[in-house]
Amino acid sequence: MKNKSLIIVAVLFVIILAAAVIVYPSLAEKASEETTSAEIGSGENTDISDTVQYQKYKDIKLFDNEGNEFMLSDFDGKPVILNFWASWCGYCVQEMPDFEEAFKKYGDEIQFLMVNTDDGIAKGENFIEDKGYSFPTCYDLEYRAAVTYGISGIPRTIAIDKDGNIKYNRSGMLTAEMLESVIDMIK
Secondary structure, three states: OHHHHHHHHHHHHHHHHHHHHHHHHHHHHHHHHHOOOOOOOOOOOOOOOOOOOOEEOOOOEEEOOOOOEEEHHHHOOOOEEEEEEOOOOHHHHHHHHHHHHHHHHHOOOOEEEEEEOOOOHHHHHHHHHHHOOOOOEEEOOOOHHHHHOOOOOOOEEEEEOOOOEEEEEEEOOOOHHHHHHHHHHHO
């Protein structure tokens, strides 16, 4: 009797697995058709075409380096680059010099918000100070911003144009060239 039950469970598992293998590609294709993408960048490793465009941003509460709260909507009318990071994230650390250079170049016309997700203010500020960065750092102390934007991996960069449209929303490290392309989308 045990062997018969085991065989039935195994057959059901194989059927479910086969169905998933058959159905998943069609669902993935349908999802990609529903997503508006923008082809930007050129050259190797600069494809950032999995970008959702023209979705309105969701307001989030963040905290400055003194623990004062502010809202993303405080920057309405100005393009915003949100970058979610943590000091223990190797890719986050690798892309930070490019964000620093972009901030120095575009900081007057674009609001950069480097959102620390995991270190806390003291540890995050020590890291920023030790590296000598000058871009605005803020903190998601309640993890609500990460939840609101579905952040499941970092680094994550979100670019919002002056009209509040999300022009870019993607996890993964950006190269300097890719970051320039993202900035061009919201200038």
